Amino acid sequence: MSTSMSVSVSAAASSSLPPLLARRRSPPASLVPVRSLRSCPRPRLLSSARTTPVLLPAAAMAAPAPAASSKRDLLIFDAEENLAVALAKYTADISAKFAAERGAVTVVLSGGSLIYALRKLTEAPYLETVDWSKWHVFWVDERVVPKDHEDSNYKLALDGFLSKVPIPAGQVYAINDALSAEGAAEDYETILKQLVKNGVLAMSKTTGFPRFDLQLLGMGPDGHIASLFPGHPLVKENKKWVTHILDSPKPPPQRITFTFPVINSSAYVAMVVTGAGKAGAVQKAISDKKTSDLLPVEMAILDDGEFTWFTDKEAVSMLQN
Numbered sequence: 001m002s003t004s005m006s007v008s009v010s011a012a013a014s015s016s017l018p019p020l021l022a023r024r025r026s027p028p029a030s031l032v033p034v035r036s037l038r039s040c041p042r043p044r045l046l047s048s049a050r051t052t053p054v055l056l057p058a059a060a061m062a063a064p065a066p067a068a069s070s071k072r073d074l075l076i077f078d079a080e081e082n083l084a085v086a087l088a089k090y091t092a093d094i095s096a097k098f099a100a101e102r103g104a105v106t107v108v109l110s111g112g113s114l115i116y117a118l119r120k121l122t123e124a125p126y127l128e129t130v131d132w133s134k135w136h137v138f139w140v141d142e143r144v145v146p147k148d149h150e151d152s153n154y155k156l157a158l159d160g161f162l163s164k165v166p167i168p169a170g171q172v173y174a175i176n177d178a179l180s181a182e183g184a185a186e187d188y189e190t191i192l193k194q195l196v197k198n199g200v201l202a203m204s205k206t207t208g209f210p211r212f213d214l215q216l217l218g219m220g221p222d223g224h225i226a227s228l229f230p231g232h233p234l235v236k237e238n239k240k241w242v243t244h245i246l247d248s249p250k251p252p253p254q255r256i257t258f259t260f261p262v263i264n265s266s267a268y269v270a271m272v273v274t275g276a277g278k279a280g281a282v283q284k285a286i287s288d289k290k291t292s293d294l295l296p297v298e299m300a301i302l303d304d305g306e307f308t309w310f311t312d313k314e315a316v317s318m319l320q321n
């Protein structure tokens with residue numbers, strides 16, 4: 001059992017590309033995790049070098065239920081541009097790992113600002129170097145609207161990302177927009193089960209839920225992730241893989257969403273959060289003082305995976321130290 005969190009503060013894009021995939025075995029000198037969460041309940045700045053990523057042992061992620069072997073990292077970027085560069089490399093590295101290991105890469109997208117943050121993947125070198133033919137793309141949540149509607153997360157991703165990279169169309173899993181919210185959720189879960197059967201989608205050996213290779217997620221200012229909102233009963237759903245909501249506090253009201261067991265069975269989750277409007281939720285999520293009113297983002301605790309915050313200075317402006 002181990003849960004650790006490291007913090008990397010990065011000023012320049014060139015120094016903001018921690019080789020996350022290699023870190024477990026051979027951490028680079030500038031990114032050596034200092035100590036585990038349990039042995040160091042308070043964050044402490046070890047170095048203030050401006051252009052070299054530095055690590056702080058973090059109080060963050062005093063997880064309510066520590067996972068079997070999960071890791072958490074907090075990356076803080078001076079500028080959103082640097083975040084986008086690092087996010088592209090992180091995604092490309094994970095893509096290469098699973099393309100080699102499994103022959104398929106299952107990638108989950110949210111809506112919102114995440115899609116803009118992925119823009120560097122559509123440029124050199126990644127446009128050429130990523131094996132896009134291995135990608136299978138899913139949505140952690142989708143609004144129940146026609147696919148060409150301005151509110152559609154599919155349309156957002158298509159316009160800003162998917163239309164610019166050569167992923168086979170049959171490997172992009174949009175919802176069936178002819179169905180009701182309930183029907184679309186059931187249909188999406190059926191598709192996932194079929195992909196498990198044919199080996200595209202992995203299953204977690206421990207949770208009994210599908211194990212996506214990478215979930216690229218955003219968080220709302222209220223701490224919601226996917227369409228799992230604070231105080232909503234759906235946050236407790238622990239049987240379904242995909243469920244529906246008819247009363248989303250964020251419009252539009254009808255959506256489908258992955259459930260927490262699916263999110264938490266992932267191998268890698270990137271939580272991409274920028275801007276001062278989210279500083280309160282980030283502060284609560286990363287605080288070691290846990291209260292019973294957990295935000296949805298605080299319930300994202302991977303069973304056996306790596307959870308990485310990609311943030312900017314504004315988003316962490318309420319953190320102490």
Ligand SMILES: O=C(O)[C@H](O)[C@@H](O)[C@H](O)[C@H](O)COP(=O)(O)O
Nearest residue numbers: 110111112113114218219220226
């Ligand atoms: O369909 C949705 O509403 C999104 O998937 C949603 O969960 C989003 O990811 C967050 O609200 C963050 O959005 P922003 O990054 O735009 O704030």
